[in-house]
Amino acid sequence: MEKFSYASPKTVKETVALLDQKTNSNPGQVEVLAGGTDLIAMMKEYLATPKLVVNIKDVHELHGIRPEKGWVSIGAATTLDDLAENQMIRTKYPSLYEAAVGITSPQIRNMGTVGGDLCQRPRCWYFRNGYGLLAMDNGKPLVPNGENRFHAILDNSGPAYFVSPSSFGPALVALGAKVKAISSSGAREIPAAEFFVKPTSETQREISLKPNELVTAILIPENVGKNTTYEIRERQAMDWPLAAAAVDLKMNGGTISQARVVLGHVAPTPFAATAADQFLAGKSIDEKTAEEAGRQAVQSATPLSQNAYKVRLAQVAVKRALLQAGGKA
Template identity: 40%
Template sequence: MNRFEVITPADLASASQLLAQDGHVAFAGGVDVVDLSKQGIASPTALVNLKGLKELGGIEVRPSGELRLGATAKLSEVAEHPAIRARFTAIAEAAGETATAQIRNLGTVGGNLLQRPRCWYFRNPDVNCLKKGGDTCYAISGLNRYHAILGGGPAFIVHPSNLAPALIAMRASATIVGPGGERTVELEKFFTLPAVDPKRENSLKSGEIITEVIVPASPSSVRSHYLEAREKQSFDWPLVSVAIAIDRAPGAKTVRDARVVMG
């Protein structure tokens, strides 16, 4: 790992200005940033500490029924929140399946969505794969047990986020603040496929920060669930996951709306 400094900005505008500088990387829980630095994939000159910014924290179920998840809200808080468990069940289940209890107490909503792929070729500092600017996705002819089976290519990575499928199934949007102001993007449009740009996984621009994730209110007739399959029951990333949200007419077998999102 290279030497770096840690900078704690006074406010969101300062954080955005810092993150627009080359070599400056955001961190809150710091789980993936540390991994990427140890593996030689990231070489930050400065870590911008977002943990103290009040605008990014907290969980709120508003009177309208809308759910707000601050970007630095802990995954353990999401998993254990009574209102989320009752009314946005898939989201609580997805957060609760993430990693281990210790990491859920560190990891944040924003960090979970912004993880980089766990592909072993990408994570190997000695392999210059397509995702790192090379010209070959080695998973195609190499070890690809954990890679994309649907809609992949030209890089066949998969996104490791547990939360993303559940949030997309519940029609969530992300609020993003940066040098160009504030914008809102539907979470299913936030992620960037390798066919668009193999070097990145999302649509964040330089200096931009996810401040919150907003999940719209759902009718009481909506039920949701998240399931994943993994090799180990302990700390492991899912081989496959699925989130589903179904709106069924009360007292009837008719499904009025259904969203199924695979991870």
């Protein structure tokens, strides 16, 4: 890795001051280190070359899960394991619990953090081999004619073809969660659906966080429905999902009053399947409805040369998530 300066602040205030240096106008100049499960590997590969690394593990305010006026606040530096072990999360927000245990390596769950899951970089193997976030070689996009089995099937008209790697992203969007961020200009709350963005140029990132901003917490509404996440992975051992679906179903008796279906690992951002939401409103959950909702969720899919199978997987993930949330699995 390249040489870098290192700071380990103890408070959010100190952290914000460190992030607010004049040099930090472009992404990548200053990087926040939490679990380090992605950043350190990126630095070793020279894919991340920050001038300053700010360790936030020792910032107490960023840890822990607590109620906050109609919301539940999950500190950005809370580990994936702490989240998965939390009984309230497990019973009330199974969509987050399932996403956390789907990160199938105890080592990564022990080190990785909730904020890190949102801010990690895409796993696109062209990006990881040095061809940039948009995977270009001599001005030509590599993904459409290349090895695209793991790439996007939705919202993939370019220039971004990678899939959002976040495990929590789909659940947060489905639950209507917000991401709390802070900088020297003040604190703000970003709806989860707006936190993830599709970059249109190489200088942009895939999240809307400004270079001098820090994620401090995630806010999840207390008022949620039946929710879960269903992931499809090749391996039981450490692996990335090929497709995932998170659902939140507000129920009126046995009928769905409002549904949110969000797909993961199929588009550059968590993909809100609004067609499925509309289809599900007013229906009760059964195999047939779930199956059709799956179809609706992927109706706008435009698979690339090698990833048509992911359309099918996303569809099945929706079906199974709905049946699981409805206690029918």
